[in-house]
Amino acid sequence: MKYIEPHAHMVSRVTDDYLKLTMAGCQAVCEPAFWAGFDRSSVAGFYDYFCQLTEHEPKRAAKFGLPHFCWLCINPKESEDLKLAEEVIEIIPKFLDRPNVLGIGEIGLNKNSRNELKVLELHVDLAARHDQLILVHTPHLEDKLKGTRLIRDVLKNDKRIRPERVIIDHVEEHTIELVLDAGMWAGMTLYPESKCTPARAIDMVERYGPERLWMNSACDWGISDPLAVPKTALEMKKRGHAPEPIEKLVFQNPAGFLRQCAKFRLS
Amino acid sequence: MTRQQVLDLYFMDARSKLIDLAAFMDRVERASGEEDFRMKAFREALAQLEPARPDKAKQVLLAFSDPTTDPIAAATTKAACGAWPGSK
Numbered sequence: 265m266k267y268i269e270p271h272a273h274m275v276s277r278v279t280d281d282y283l284k285l286t287m288a289g290c291q292a293v294c295e296p297a298f299w300a301g302f303d304r305s306s307v308a309g310f311y312d313y314f315c316q317l318t319e320h321e322p323k324r325a326a327k328f329g330l331p332h333f334c335w336l337c338i339n340p341k342e343s344e345d346l347k348l349a350e351e352v353i354e355i356i357p358k359f360l361d362r363p364n365v366l367g368i369g370e371i372g373l374n375k376n377s378r379n380e381l382k383v384l385e386l387h388v389d390l391a392a393r394h395d396q397l398i399l400v401h402t403p404h405l406e407d408k409l410k411g412t413r414l415i416r417d418v419l420k421n422d423k424r425i426r427p428e429r430v431i432i433d434h435v436e437e438h439t440i441e442l443v444l445d446a447g448m449w450a451g452m453t454l455y456p457e458s459k460c461t462p463a464r465a466i467d468m469v470e471r472y473g474p475e476r477l478w479m480n481s482a483c484d485w486g487i488s489d490p491l492a493v494p495k496t497a498l499e500m501k502k503r504g505h506a507p508e509p510i511e512k513l514v515f516q517n518p519a520g521f522l523r524q525c526a527k528f529r530l531s
Numbered sequence: 532m533t534r535q536q537v538l539d540l541y542f543m544d545a546r547s548k549l550i551d552l553a554a555f556m557d558r559v560e561r562a563s564g565e566e567d568f569r570m571k572a573f574r575e576a577l578a579q580l581e582p583a584r585p586d587k588a589k590q591v592l593l594a595f596s597d598p599t600t601d602p603i604a605a606a607t608t609k610a611a612c613g614a615w616p617g618s619k
Contacts, residue, residue, distance in 0.1 A: 299609075344606045375606035376597075405611035409596040438592040463541065464588065502540060503532055 265289045267493055267514035270522065271370075271399075271433060271451060271480035273298050274321055274332070275313075281483070281490045282328045288494040291515065291530050292331040294522065295321060296370035296399050299341040301485055307351040310338065314355070318362040331531055333522070335369035335399050336360070343374070343383035353386050360394055366525045367391065369399025370433060373411040376403060384418055392424035397525050399451075400432045402439065404458065412439040416446050429524055431478070434459055440468055444476060449521050453482045454492035462496035466503060474509060478518045572614035 266289050274281070274295050285293060295317060304310060317334040325332035336359055338352040359365055371387040373380045391398045398419075403411035415432065419425050432443045433451035436459065443450040452468060453459040460468075465479055481492035489495070493514055500510045522528040532540070559570060572595050579590035597615040 341609050374609060375611075376602050377606040378602045378604060380606065381602050403611065405613045406595050406597050406615040407611050409593065410599060413600065414602065436592055437586070437589040438596065467588070504536075 265494060265497055265514070266291055266511060267497065268478075268518040268522070269293045269481060269490070269493055270431075270478050270518040271296060271453065271482045272490060273482070273484035274325065275316055276300075276485035277483060277490060279324065279327075282325055282330060284491055286328040286330050288491055290330060290494075292333060292522075292528075293325060294333045294335070294366060294518075296335040296401075297337045297339060298370060298401075298484065299339040303342055303345075304348075307348065307355060310352045311355055314359045318359055318364055322364050329531065331364075331529070333364045333366045333528060335367050335397075336365060337368050337371045337387055338383065339370065340372050340374040340380050340383070340401060340403075343380040344377060346379050346382060349379075349383040350386065353383075353390055356390060357394060360396065363527055366522060366528060367397030367399060368394075369397075370401035371398065372401035372415055372432075373403050374401075374407070376407055376411045376414060381414060381418070384415065385422075388418060388422050388425060392422060397522075398425070398430045400430065402432060402434045408434070408436065409438055412442050416442055416448075419448070420446060428476075431521060433480070434482070435468075436460055437464070437468065440472060444472060449476045449478065452477065452479045454479060454489070454496055455482065456487055456489060462492070462499045465496055466500055466505075469500075469513060474513050474517065476517075476521075477513065478521065479514060568616050569612065569614040 269285060269290050272293050272295055274293060297317065314336055322332040336356050338349050343349050368387050368391040371384055373384060400415055402408050402415060419430055427447035431449040431451050434453045435443055435450045440450050452465040454462055454465060469477060479493050479496055481488060481490050483490040497510050497514050576591045576594035579594055580587055595614045
């Protein structure tokens with residue numbers, strides 16, 4: 265089955281996972297910049313990370329014939345240090361012309377603090393000035409509702425941002441309408457323990473329809489499953505969904521959003 | 532899907548999760564010491580399962596959520612704990 269993995273942190277996955285993705289039918293993998301599990305100590309650490317995302321990781325994926333794309337930012341978990349965040353945002357433009365960079369992401373909020381919000385606004389301004397797509401991370405658990413509202417308001421208040429060029433990720437049942445009603449895309453993250461199970465993701469598709477929705481594994485160094493998207497497609501099949509709507513959700517939809525960046529091409 | 536088909540596909544899984552939930556509550560209640568705000572939010576979330584409404588999952592999530600709207604002064608931790616302490 266043909267699908268796109270629109271959100272995976274492959275730098276923290278083993279090479280075997282590239283083999284599994286390819287064998288499952290993955291046509292492209294997209295990797296937002298994220299938190300390494302520890303705070304980087306300087307802007308130089310981010311420079312190296314952006315080189316890894318734009319130089320090394322595409323080569324690793326290419327060994328399996330898999331196109332690799334990425335998004336750049338400083339993750340909200342490291343946004344409390346405003347000075348570091350400003351330094352990192354300053355170097356991002358040097359990388360924006362690289363052939364696998366799709367836009368700015370995954371920006372957003374973590375604990376909904378004032379500094380996180382300030383850094384979010386700086387990222388949104390960066391994206392607007394450079395006409396970049398935006399991929400947004402929403403906070404975890406009890407912080408998600410408030411964070412999603414704050415993020416939506418920042419994006420809506422910047423009139424340079426076109427909502428159809430924004431995907432807000434990790435939506436759940438209490439936030440999906442906030443995102444879709446604002447005209448933005450919504451991402452459903454399929455995690456074994458938090459965020460969204462395959463069954464709940466399909467419930468949301470059935471309830472809200474498939475427009476402006478995608479699914480991703482967001483696999484990283486934590487408990488996560490790089491094959492979550494094809495497994496969810498299989499569950500849709502078990503529920504009686506026809507092949508065409510399944511392909512729309514797992515392939516056509518992410519391709520449609522990502523093709524707004526001219527650099528997104530499938531081999 | 533018909534209601535029968537949904538039950539055929541998901542009943543055993545839901546039954547298993549419900550028993551796990553009950554066992555978790557038994558475990559908490561036979562342990563010593565006081566509960567904290569998480570268990571209070573948990574009980575409020577459980578109450579959302581009873582009414583006949585079509586958005587129980589949403590209501591459960593809202594029961595655990597921070598309902599405030601202003602950003603906090605500073606993040607003192609990176610982690611979320613699953614329930615809003617303000618409901619303490």
